[in-house]
Amino acid sequence: MVENRRLLDILGHVLMLFAVALVVFPVWVAFVASTQDPAALMSGTVPLLPGDRLIQNYSEMLGTGMASAGAPPILLMLGNSLIMAVGIAVGKIVISLLAAYAIVYFRFPFRTLIFWTIFITLMLPVEVRILPTYDVVASLGMLDNYSGLILPVIASATATFLFRQFFMTVPEELCEAARIDGAGPLKFFWDILLPLSRTNIAALFVILFIYGWNQYLWPLIVTTSENLYTIVMGIQRLVTVADAEPHWNLVMATTVMAMLPPILIIVLMQRLFVQGLVETEK
Amino acid sequence: MAGITIDGVRKVYPNGFQAIEDLSLNIPDGELVVLVGPSGCGKSTLLRMIAGLETISDGDISIGGRIVNRLEPGERDIAMVFQNYALYPHMTIFDNLAYGLRNRKTPKAEIKQRVEEAVQMLGIAHLLDRKPRQMSGGQRQRVAMGRAIVREPSVFLFDEPLSNLDAKLRVQMRVEIKRLQRQLKTTSVYVTHDQLEAMTLADTLVVMNAGRIEQAGTPMELYSNPATVFVATFIGSPAMNMLPGIVADGFFRVEGDAAGIQPMSLRGVANGPVILGVRPEHLQVGPAIGAGLSGRLHVISSEPIGAETLVYCEGPGSDPLILRAAGEATHRPGDMVDVFAPADRLHLFDTETGEAKPRLTAVQTVMATGPQPVT
Numbered sequence: 001m002v003e004n005r006r007l008l009d010i011l012g013h014v015l016m017l018f019a020v021a022l023v024v025f026p027v028w029v030a031f032v033a034s035t036q037d038p039a040a041l042m043s044g045t046v047p048l049l050p051g052d053r054l055i056q057n058y059s060e061m062l063g064t065g066m067a068s069a070g071a072p073p074i075l076l077m078l079g080n081s082l083i084m085a086v087g088i089a090v091g092k093i094v095i096s097l098l099a100a101y102a103i104v105y106f107r108f109p110f111r112t113l114i115f116w117t118i119f120i121t122l123m124l125p126v127e128v129r130i131l132p133t134y135d136v137v138a139s140l141g142m143l144d145n146y147s148g149l150i151l152p153v154i155a156s157a158t159a160t161f162l163f164r165q166f167f168m169t170v171p172e173e174l175c176e177a178a179r180i181d182g183a184g185p186l187k188f189f190w191d192i193l194l195p196l197s198r199t200n201i202a203a204l205f206v207i208l209f210i211y212g213w214n215q216y217l218w219p220l221i222v223t224t225s226e227n228l229y230t231i232v233m234g235i236q237r238l239v240t241v242a243d244a245e246p247h248w249n250l251v252m253a254t255t256v257m258a259m260l261p262p263i264l265i266i267v268l269m270q271r272l273f274v275q276g277l278v279e280t281e282k
Numbered sequence: 283m284a285g286i287t288i289d290g291v292r293k294v295y296p297n298g299f300q301a302i303e304d305l306s307l308n309i310p311d312g313e314l315v316v317l318v319g320p321s322g323c324g325k326s327t328l329l330r331m332i333a334g335l336e337t338i339s340d341g342d343i344s345i346g347g348r349i350v351n352r353l354e355p356g357e358r359d360i361a362m363v364f365q366n367y368a369l370y371p372h373m374t375i376f377d378n379l380a381y382g383l384r385n386r387k388t389p390k391a392e393i394k395q396r397v398e399e400a401v402q403m404l405g406i407a408h409l410l411d412r413k414p415r416q417m418s419g420g421q422r423q424r425v426a427m428g429r430a431i432v433r434e435p436s437v438f439l440f441d442e443p444l445s446n447l448d449a450k451l452r453v454q455m456r457v458e459i460k461r462l463q464r465q466l467k468t469t470s471v472y473v474t475h476d477q478l479e480a481m482t483l484a485d486t487l488v489v490m491n492a493g494r495i496e497q498a499g500t501p502m503e504l505y506s507n508p509a510t511v512f513v514a515t516f517i518g519s520p521a522m523n524m525l526p527g528i529v530a531d532g533f534f535r536v537e538g539d540a541a542g543i544q545p546m547s548l549r550g551v552a553n554g555p556v557i558l559g560v561r562p563e564h565l566q567v568g569p570a571i572g573a574g575l576s577g578r579l580h581v582i583s584s585e586p587i588g589a590e591t592l593v594y595c596e597g598p599g600s601d602p603l604i605l606r607a608a609g610e611a612t613h614r615p616g617d618m619v620d621v622f623a624p625a626d627r628l629h630l631f632d633t634e635t636g637e638a639k640p641r642l643t644a645v646q647t648v649m650a651t652g653p654q655p656v657t
Contacts, residue, residue: 173368176335181382181429182356191381195372 027259034058034253041248057253074254077231081213082261084149084230088212089205091154097197100163101189105175115164122157126218134221148222149230153215159204166200167193202272210262231258284346284359284436284469285311286332291341293327293493301327302493304341309486311346314463314470318480319490319516326441328490329473333362333439346436356385361430362439365446367422369414375401375425376410379432393432400428403462420451427462438463438470444479456482477517481505489513511636514559514629520592520604523565525558526633534558536598542618543577543598549646551630551639559629562592565605565621567613573646574624579603581617595619 029048033041036051065073102108103115126133133152142148170193178188219230229237235258238251286309293302302324309315317325330336332343334355342349350358361382369378379397388396401407404424414422423443430438440459444452460483463470474480480487481501488498489512497509501517508514508522515521525543527536534548534556560575570576579595582602591611597603605621613619625646630639 171366171368173364173366174370176333176355177362177364177368177370177429178381179335179355180333180360180362181433182385183381184356187385192370192372198372 030252030255033248034250034256036249038245038247038249042245053249057249058257061250061253061257072226072229072234074231074234074257076227077229077234078257078261080149080228081230081232081258083146084215084219085209085212085261087146087150088153088215089208091150092156092159092208093201093204095154096156096159096163097194097201099160100167101193103160104164104167105185118157118160120157121155122161126153130217130221137222142222144223144225144228146228149215149219149228152222153212153218156208159208162204163197163200166197170196199272202269206265206269209265213262234258285309285313286437286469286471287342287344287347288328288332289342289344291328291331291343292339293324293331293336294339300493302331305493305495306341307488307495307498309469309471311469312467313485314460314472314483315486315488316472316474316480316484317488317490318474318477319496321475323490324493325473325475325490329439329441329471332437332471333360334358358437359435360437360439361433361435362441363426363430363443365442367414367426367446369422369425369429371414374411374413375406375417375428378414378425379428382429382433396432396434397428400431403431403465404428404458419447420455423447423451423455427459431462431466436469438468440470440472440474442474443472444474445476452479459483477519481517487517489516491516507638507641508559508629509638511557511559511631514631514638518561520562520606522559522561522629523597523603523605524601524631525560525598525603526555527558528555529553539598540577541596541598542579543575546575547573547646548642551646555633556639557631557633557636559631560623560627562604563606564627565603565623567593567605567607567611567619567621569620570622572624574622575628576620576622578618578620581613581615581619583615584611584613586611593619595621 029046032047032050034057035054036047037053040047040051061074063073063075065076099118103111103118137143137148137152142151174192175188178192183191214232215230216232216236219228220233220236223229223233231254235251235254238254239246286307288305288307288309291302291305292300294300305324305328307315317328319325327336331338332345334350334353334357338351342351344350345358345360355362370381373381376397379400380393383393383396397410398407401410404427406421406424406428409417409421409425414425417425423446426443443459444455447455456479459472472480472483474483484501486498487501487504489496489504491512496516497504497513499507504513504517508517511524515524525536527534529548529551530553532547532549534546534551536543536558537555558575579597582594582596584594584607585592586609589609591607591609591613593605593607593611593613594602595605603621607613625642628642630642631637632639
């Protein structure tokens, strides 16, 4: 029996290691490629061990970029992506918190209708409404600046829905107690509802930050100035060079660096999640 | 100087449901009034209207002579204790108690002093730095009371504050609430569905049913002289035995099968159907002594509960007749018992309106078990 158990353990671990390898392999290849010289990647066989051009490749992309592909230095694109992702995540959270607060705590005509209208927009992905949105943004003169990158994607039905669901689990007596304690609607929101939503906000921030970071189509359409390129669309530009083989080593270096901020956010915010899960505040 | 006057108040919900109909009640300063009734009788709605959490459809509510109909709850100078305590989960106990005072721009030093006084009074001074989830139900209840006390309001409102506690704590907190209310002399309105809680706490007990006040008075008034069948059956446990019957030719006879209850001589009551009520504790085992209701009943079951034994006997209708016997009583199912209730312990109610008729005197029923008079 004991022997049997051991065999099963080994088999299980092998299976799991295989699964991990399957997920990690592409990432490893990307990292390895980012450390090679261009010729090594043209030979037809993909190297599996890191090469010697790690520092050279990364510093080249961070500092000067790749002018031949029309890509500015990565640091600039990373900065743009960061501004956009944080703007989108914070904006979405602020707006959906307010929208959910209005929908759950205030009685006004067509309240349910308004909620379902918001909810229905979930069915429409960015791609479907991209032309009218572009038209609106263009007429507002928001092409080629940060507000054009951020504002059109700032409303979130998903986040509104999640906050609504959370607010509805907050006991009604809490609001009534606050009213008796002399707190107006804004004070109740700020002093009680917001602190209670802390863990929800953290969770949503992670999800929305990654969503914002990974925006591709919209930045591609709305920006023409190199100064506003984001990292994800930058990678695409590096690949589509005219009349030449793309520099895969540099593309991969860019890709690895584009991955880092989202990973950092997840690692940092995960501690807040766990904290939120341990302290159930209700 | 902060009594509550409720004048012709109505509450109609948007769907047309009338929760309170034309209700008037005067609560003198410093008194503890308990609203009691079955669920859905409007007692909580009335309390929430006093608090300002529900709008008033018609009529006026004034606190300390000031009409508060259109004032926000925070402006009414009231404090409320909720059934589920409604403590702010993310705040320490100190912050929970201080929150209302801070919103009123009370100076810091005064807040500290008032909170300390309140926690001393409630015996929770060692818990000030804890959060609500780190405390037991009884402690949370005390904090909820504390939050009301620090505000020094002119009215306390309690919305079934003890129903989430276990039986032992409930008795303990009940005594505590009574003590605090006596000490602070703050006008209080207390809602409960527990008639025992209601009887023990109330200065004035208000029994509500279907959005109306059935009767208001001291607990003992309501117990001794219930104004309606509803109050009679609601106050007291087990409930008052009700015997529908007919008065004719100077006698009261139980309707249908008498099940061993003797016709009772009854003078001065108009002929027609009536309901005769008698409390289990007034129905004694033994022969008739003087005037009153007597009979020989068949025991169905008995429940010894220590200090007393509840004996269930076959009654005239479908409901058993319950009587309270001494704790050591040994009536077995199948036994026959002689029972008797003296005339001054009987209640007569109008069958149609359910309203009480004047209490009986011994003279009216003097012929209790004698032969029927010739008419």
